[in-house]
Amino acid sequence: MTRFIEFALAGLAQGFVYALVALGFVIIYKATEVINFAQGGLLTLGVYLVYNFTSGQSVPFPLAVVMSMIVTAGVALLFERLVLRRMLGNPVFAQVMVTIGLLFILQNLVIAIWGAEPLNLGDPWGISTISIGEVIIEVRDLWTAALAIGVLVVFFLFFRFSKLGLAMRATAVDQEAALAQGMSSRQVYMAAWGIAGATAAIAGVGVAAGATGVSPSVEFVALLAFPAIILGGIDSPLGAVIGGLIIGVTQSLTAGYQNELFPWLWAGFDDVMPFIVMVLVLLVRPYGLFGTPEIKRV
Amino acid sequence: MNTSMTATNNAPGTDADVVLSAQGVEVVYRDVLLGLRGVSLEVKRGSIVAVLGSNGSGKTTLLRALTGLLDVHRGKVTKGSMQFEGQPLERRDPASIVRAGMAQVMEGRRIFPALTVDENLRTGAYTVRSKAQIRENYDRVLSLFPVLVDRRTSTAGYLSGGEQQMVAIGRALMSSPTLLLLDEPSLGLAPLIVEQIAGIVREVNAQGTSVVLVEQNATMALSLADHGYVLENGRVVKDGPGAELLADKDIQEFYLGVGDAGRKSFRDVKTYRRRKRWSS
Ligand SMILES: Nc1ncnc2c1ncn2[C@@H]1O[C@H](COP(=O)(O)OP(=O)(O)O)[C@@H](O)[C@H]1O
Ligand SMILES: [Mg+2]
Numbered sequence: 281m282t283r284f285i286e287f288a289l290a291g292l293a294q295g296f297v298y299a300l301v302a303l304g305f306v307i308i309y310k311a312t313e314v315i316n317f318a319q320g321g322l323l324t325l326g327v328y329l330v331y332n333f334t335s336g337q338s339v340p341f342p343l344a345v346v347m348s349m350i351v352t353a354g355v356a357l358l359f360e361r362l363v364l365r366r367m368l369g370n371p372v373f374a375q376v377m378v379t380i381g382l383l384f385i386l387q388n389l390v391i392a393i394w395g396a397e398p399l400n401l402g403d404p405w406g407i408s409t410i411s412i413g414e415v416i417i418e419v420r421d422l423w424t425a426a427l428a429i430g431v432l433v434v435f436f437l438f439f440r441f442s443k444l445g446l447a448m449r450a451t452a453v454d455q456e457a458a459l460a461q462g463m464s465s466r467q468v469y470m471a472a473w474g475i476a477g478a479t480a481a482i483a484g485v486g487v488a489a490g491a492t493g494v495s496p497s498v499e500f501v502a503l504l505a506f507p508a509i510i511l512g513g514i515d516s517p518l519g520a521v522i523g524g525l526i527i528g529v530t531q532s533l534t535a536g537y538q539n540e541l542f543p544w545l546w547a548g549f550d551d552v553m554p555f556i557v558m559v560l561v562l563l564v565r566p567y568g569l570f571g572t573p574e575i576k577r578v
Numbered sequence: 579m580n581t582s583m584t585a586t587n588n589a590p591g592t593d594a595d596v597v598l599s600a601q602g603v604e605v606v607y608r609d610v611l612l613g614l615r616g617v618s619l620e621v622k623r624g625s626i627v628a629v630l631g632s633n634g635s636g637k638t639t640l641l642r643a644l645t646g647l648l649d650v651h652r653g654k655v656t657k658g659s660m661q662f663e664g665q666p667l668e669r670r671d672p673a674s675i676v677r678a679g680m681a682q683v684m685e686g687r688r689i690f691p692a693l694t695v696d697e698n699l700r701t702g703a704y705t706v707r708s709k710a711q712i713r714e715n716y717d718r719v720l721s722l723f724p725v726l727v728d729r730r731t732s733t734a735g736y737l738s739g740g741e742q743q744m745v746a747i748g749r750a751l752m753s754s755p756t757l758l759l760l761d762e763p764s765l766g767l768a769p770l771i772v773e774q775i776a777g778i779v780r781e782v783n784a785q786g787t788s789v790v791l792v793e794q795n796a797t798m799a800l801s802l803a804d805h806g807y808v809l810e811n812g813r814v815v816k817d818g819p820g821a822e823l824l825a826d827k828d829i830q831e832f833y834l835g836v837g838d839a840g841r842k843s844f845r846d847v848k849t850y851r852r853r854k855r856w857s858s
Contacts, residue, residue, distance in 0.1 A: 443704065450690050450701045456650045457688040462676035462705035462753070 282414040287536040288529055293421035293486075295528020296428030300483035301505035302512065302520035303435065304476035310452040310515050311472035313372050314364070318356075318379045319480055320502030321386030326352040326481025327488040327498050328394050331401060341404045345485055349478040356477030357470050364473075365466070383499075391496055399494040401485075424486040431482050432521060435475070439517070444471055452515070504531070504551065507558035513571025522569060527554040597621045597663060597757050597788045598644070598680075604657035605639050605648065605812075613639035613653055615812035621757065626779070626789040628799035628820060630829075631809030637792045638685050640809070641759050645682050646672040662757070677705045681755035685762050685792075687746040691735025695726055698734045698745050702752030711754070719748040722778060740771035747778060757788045764795045772798055800824040 301319060308316045326348050333344035359382055367375050405423040409416050439445040444467070451458040451468045459465060487501050488494045504527060512523025535550035542549075567573050598621040605613035614636045621627045631637050642648045643655050644667060660667040662680055681702070689698050699719060703712045720727050723744040729737060734745055743763055750758055760779065764772040776798050783789050783802075793799035800806055803820035808829070816823070823829050 446693075446697060446700060447704060449693060449697075453690045453692050454688055456647060457684060457690065458701070459647060459650065459672045460645060460676075460682055460684055460688075461701045461749070462673040463701070464671075464673055 283536065284533075285415050286417070287532045289415070289417055290421055291529035291532025292525060293418075293424045293528070294532060295525035296425050296432075297483050297486040297501065297524070298505045298508045298527050299521040299524030300428050300431060300479045300486065301502055302508040302524045303432070303517055304479045304483070305505065305509045306512075306514060306517050306520045307448075307472050307479075308476050309509075310517075311448060311468050312364070312375070314375045314379065315514075316379045316476065317376065318359070318382035318386060319476065319505075320499030321383040321390075322352055322356055322477050322480035323484040323487070323502055324390050324496060324499045325355060325386050325484075326477075327401075327484035327494055328390050329481070330485055330488070331394070331399055331494045334402060334404075335399075345482065348485075349481040352481040353474040353477035356473040356480075360470050360473035364469070387496060387499070396496055401488050401494055404485075404489055420489060424489065427482060428486060431479060435479070436517070444468075448472065504554055507554040509568075511558045511561045511568055513568030515572055516568070516570035519568055519570030526557065530554055530557050594664070595623050596661075597623050598661070598790070600640075600644070600658065600660045602658035603640070603643055603655060603660060605636075605643050605653055606656045607639075607651060607653040609654075612812055614643065616658065617809070617812070617814055618658075619807055619814065619817075621788055621790060622804070624783070624786065624788055625804040626783050626791060626802050626820075628796075628803035628806040628823075629790060629792045629809060630794070630796050630799060630806060630823075632794065635809040636812040637809055638761055639812075641682060641761055641790075641792060644675075644759065645680060646670055646675050673705060676753055676755075679753075679756035680759065681750040681753050681757075682759035683743075683746045683750045683761060683763055686765065687739075687742050689734045689742050689745045689749065691733070693734055694731050695734050695737070695745055696730040698749050699752050702749035705753055712752070715752045715754050719751050722751070722781065723748055739767055740774070743767060743771075743775060744778075747775075747782075751782065751787075755787060757790065758782060759790045759792070761792045762794060763791075764793060764798055776802055796829065797824075800829075 301323065304319050304322075305316060308314055308319075329348035329351055330341075330344045333339040333347055334341055339347065363378060363382070364375055367378060405420045408419045410419060410422075411417070439449060447458065447463040448468050448471060450461065451463060451465055455465055458468075483501070484498055487498045505524065508523035508527045509520055510523075511526065512519025512521070530553050531550045534553040538545045538549055561569065565571075599619070601618045602616045603614055603618070604616050607613050617636070617640055619627070619629075619640075629637050629640065639648075639653070642651065642653065644660060644662070646667070648654060655668060662675070662678060665678065667675065690701065693701070699716060700712075703715060706712050706715070725741060726744060726748065729741065734742065737745065747760070747763065750760075763775050763779070767775065772795065779789060779791060780802055789802075791799050791802060800820045800823050803823075806817060806820050806823040807814050808816040808823070816826075816828070818826070
């Protein structure tokens with residue numbers, strides 16, 4: 281039981297990271313109907329920026345994270361403004377392809393500047409643990425979860441109470457009706473990309489502060505966030521969070537127990553498990569747990 | 579009515595008593611489809627203007643042209659000109675038009691179903707900067723629509739059709755417009771509710787807002803209107819004072835002759851020949 285709780289808690293921490301990445305996908309999808317394949321690239325950029333700011337101890341870690349969020353948001357926003365903006369009215373498919381282009385650019389940029397060798401974030405949260413009864417919890421996981429929860433709370437408050445948040449929700453529901461109220465779709469698109477960039481940077485920190493470290497492969501987290509958004513419902517922020525948590529816990533439990541329960545499974549099966557869960561959920565609920573069935577307006 | 583206004587500050591040829599005017603507006607969709615073939619109209623300050631016409635005659639297109647929403651439909655104003663409060667309307671974005679004081683209730687209500695009533699109303703005040711002004715508009719809307727008071731936190735999509743129309747009208751009023759455009763507000767509503775909506779339009783107008791009322795329900799629209807236009811095939815085929823149109827033989831036959839059965843039966847009745855007579 282103790283082990284189960286430990287696995288589950290570690291999974292939850294990881295799940296919050298997925299939730300953040302998934303949220304980035306969902307927010308751009310809701311605003312523009314584009315699935316942003318560059319999310320993983322933004323995440324990688326965010327991680328390396330934090331590394332860059334903190335290495336040599338020039339900037340304290342929290343400040344470095346904030347700076348990275350701002351720069352990554354700026355890059356995402358510029359991409360929307362300079363590239364995607366010109367493609368409005370083109371098929372969504374073409375826009376999605378362009379985001380893949382951005383992914384490649386970011387990957388190469390990061391490797392060109394910082395190299396492909398794994399680096400170290402310098403254990404911002406240490407490797408200490410605390411124990412509650414028998415259960416041992418890594419402090420690092422607590423930080424990851426706390427940071428993610430903080431961002432999620434800010435995010436939901438923003439959506440519920442700010443004017444721009446209202447415009448984003450209204451535009452997602454009915455763009456023309458939102459325009460008729462004097463809302464600006466352009467502003468909404470830019471905000472969506474900016475927010476997705478900032479959350480990607482934070483999520484990246486959550487990944488890199490863990491076992492992965494700083495390496496170009498942190499972007500694979502974005503791939504694992506896919507089952508999270510599909511399973512949560514691609515147009516549902518709440519679904520993104522729940523989906524992320526489910527994926528995180530599934531993965532952690534699979535990794536923890538597969539050796540004793542299913543010794544014939546290959547190592548790394550925990551990365552496959554999320555996709556199996558996704559397929560199972562889709563069989564029962566084709567639009568995900570919280571997604572809305574397609575209502576297309578003409 | 580404001581008759582004491584001077585016209586000194588206006589551009590030549592404009593009249594301070596005219597809120598909105600359009601001259602020979604032509605609209606083309608997707609570079610090939612004619613939506614309007616030269617429509618001219620004028621809205622006097624403080625008046626209610628009815629725009630009648632059957633399906634596809636160009637009523638919605640006219641409102642889109644006025645409010646800057648043609649882009650979304652890949653439409654363009656290709657000829658003519660439009661002025662609101664003496665300022666040209668061409669090439670302006672929807673936000674600046676709302677800010678200038680023109681708001682619209684779109685065809686089919688188009689409330690945001692996933693948002694609460696309260697949030698829907700707040701979207702209408704998006705261009706209003708002053709918190710106090712928003713508060714004031716909000717209170718005014720709720721006093722116009724007392725049924726919405728208890729529904730403020732309800733998800734708008736779950737309201738009845740009549741209530742949703744009230745949300746749509748309330749939302750438009752949240753920007754305190756000087757000109758309110760309504761696109762078929764009676765569409766799909768029971769006669770009793772239509773009467774209620776008519777009463778609200780009259781009251782909003784009495785409080786000082788000029789109104790353009792697009793309708794297929796000619797009885798309702800003409801009973802309210804100071805002036806009416808009849809659109810057919812993208813052109814104005816007839817216009818005149820509301821009472822005059824209401825008494826007009828053609829209009830009586832065309833719109834009112836089918837009884838009060840409303841829009842559905844109206845659509846079913848084939849009045850093609852009579853329409854032809856008008857257009858020629
Ligand atoms: N989005 C659009 N794309 C192409 N043609 C359109 C579009 N909307 C309307 N039209 C055409 O413009 C004409 C006028 O339509 P509309 O303004 O909707 O009429 P009404 O509101 O009076 O029913 C019709 O011939 C219609 O087919
Ligand atoms: Mg119409």
